[in-house]
Amino acid sequence: MMANLPTVLSLRHLFVLSLALNVSLILRMVYDEQGGNNNKKSMEVYNHNILKSRLVIPSTSFANSTRKDHSGVVDRVIKLDHGDPTMYERFWRQMGDRSTIVIPGWASMSYFSDGSSICWFLEPEFAKEVVRLHNVVGNAVTQGRHVVVGTGSSQLILAALYALSSPDALEPITVLSAVPYYSSYPSMVDYQKSGLYKWGGDAESFDKEVPYIELVTSPNNPDGYSRQTVVNRNQGLLIHDLAYYWPQYTPIVSASDYDLTLFTLSKSTGHAGMRIGWALVKDREVAKKMTKFIELNTIGVSKDSQLRAAKVLKTISDSSQDEESFFKYSYKIMEQRWKLLRAVVESGDLFSLPKFTSAFCTFFNQELEPQPAFAWLKCEGDIEDCESFLRGHKILTRGGRAFGDSPKYVRLSLLDTDENFMLLLDRLSTIQH
């Protein structure tokens, strides 16, 4: 009878069976460690949801992979080298029409949004919802700040470098960030071979007495730790990249209050495809120069995405007190993913993860631990090149060298689909046992 079943179907069944076995193993370990009953229900619900969603939702990706090679998902490469935040899609599906936007063909045709704003291409509705969300979450001071919108926060980093550097300087200003830094910083800074600024590498080892710009990413990408400035000298200019300073990733300890702070929709709400980021800028002249950069670079920022972003932020603020609020929902997923991941990692000796200390979160009103969007995983023992090692097990990650650090580390995204996350657990578990 078994032999008569189509190969694809039986492989899929086998896979689900193997995963179910593994997951129950993981759950048992979590219990043993914590000795508690508290997490049992949520875990079971989560597990149930995962299995349900895996059987229902990913029919296309399943179909694709099995169509390509009859060995099925077991051989499928899982790509966790990017931080594509597809995890959030299910929440927005559940919200139904609440964040749907309708744009008629004649709307928003002009280059201009608001002639009275320093940032002339900024949609007032978007600016309003940005300020409102910061007030709801409590993660940034918005008073006395100019909002500058960008095509993702990538464009805003370049705009900030342009605004903080001087065309008359004899030497390009040095741009620093402490290791491990966001892997794209070096190429973003240097790809144009600009005479205004140049990449200077690790902020920790910077010993020259020259002007510099320090990029402070907090919580940090890749390792998730909260960060302060490192160099702390008079000639230092600062860009605070707070893409991950949201309650699902880290306790909100206070409202950030810096000169130039960057946020992005990609990591806060999961809408990476919109390419919308924003800067909160204290100095009027810096805001003007950033606006000028974006004018020369792309003559403004998509109105359609700004309007859609406004709607998405509004939906989050409107429902922030609901039982199924965006941040509660996403906090829960991150919490459960980190618990499962730690359980798998701690069941063997091959890998290790960063340890975080808890802090009081003013948003959730309780003591909480960070649960970053990326896992900064270390290969222990003899494995020198963790990225290659995991690639051999069909897990694509980004190796430590790209972040200025040892190749014993890799960064892997925890914002992917449930299916890919469970495959990750399954493979890490298989490698260790």
Next chain:
Amino acid sequence: MMANLPTVLSLRHLFVLSLALNVSLILRMVYDEQGGNNNKKSMEVYNHNILKSRLVIPSTSFANSTRKDHSGVVDRVIKLDHGDPTMYERFWRQMGDRSTIVIPGWASMSYFSDGSSICWFLEPEFAKEVVRLHNVVGNAVTQGRHVVVGTGSSQLILAALYALSSPDALEPITVLSAVPYYSSYPSMVDYQKSGLYKWGGDAESFDKEVPYIELVTSPNNPDGYSRQTVVNRNQGLLIHDLAYYWPQYTPIVSASDYDLTLFTLSKSTGHAGMRIGWALVKDREVAKKMTKFIELNTIGVSKDSQLRAAKVLKTISDSSQDEESFFKYSYKIMEQRWKLLRAVVESGDLFSLPKFTSAFCTFFNQELEPQPAFAWLKCEGDIEDCESFLRGHKILTRGGRAFGDSPKYVRLSLLDTDENFMLLLDRLSTIQH
């Protein structure tokens, strides 16, 4: 009785009366010159539409200007220094729901669009409609080309400079364009002080034996003439900026067939606020490098705007054979605007306009004259600074110096609202008489 009417109302009436008088003057002149009856009906219809729309549509701008200063629209500054294509809004309003787009909150969340394309953030639907529209219009060969989408064609110009230059070259490559060139080229090329490329000025006076990139804008911004390459040497690399190569502006004489060609929605359909442009690229490696630039610059291009752009392009292609097709509609407006403008300019000695020769348009299947999006107006006689002169009459334009040319010239946008265009005619007429 008159004295009892509110000031605002009576001023508005006076203004409409004055315009009507001027327009009838203009119409009479057009007749005298052409001696024909052919244009009478369309002119009257146009005139009627303008007055109707002016009385109905611009209630807000009227209200604003009269509220601000009780002298009313007579004193209002008209801004024609940018090429904001607001003229097209009425067409898209008339199309009703045909180009409306609905985007649910969960859609297009990923960074990625199409893993199989060189340009991994290109929405397949947008690429399909780009190719289709070029086939409908006949203005570009798409076979054997890679489509690269950009945040407006500005970003694509930078992407092309990046792709065509070499990081290993000893000197930055020289970027040229023949005078008068698009006023933004020099600052777009030089604002980052890139070591890859640098602005070299007028292509006509280029005499160095070094590698170069020539920007060929055809029809040209600001003067509207069709252009060919100027330098024509072996080491030359070419970027063809065909933003205005559409039937409403110039006869489509053949399908363009270059190595690297740029188009943009801003000028073709009037959707400047979307920030969507595209490149047709012959060489696979150049397309890859352009994609890499956009990845480092903005990690892709707004999915929302790409989807909306696809819908807009589809609407145009679907209705290309209709009586009220987009290109027929916009051709007619441009034709009428140029006739009115020429009539006003030719009624005095103060100004002159470029003269164009007609050519056979394969799209409209008849011999037609160019009718550019900008008027390249020359102040005759003693007026040396045409921009200042017109500013004195509350008409904002961009002076010739910005385009590398004499200050006796100005560029003024003919893509603004009917109201502003009629005010322009009124003022130019008043200046001359």
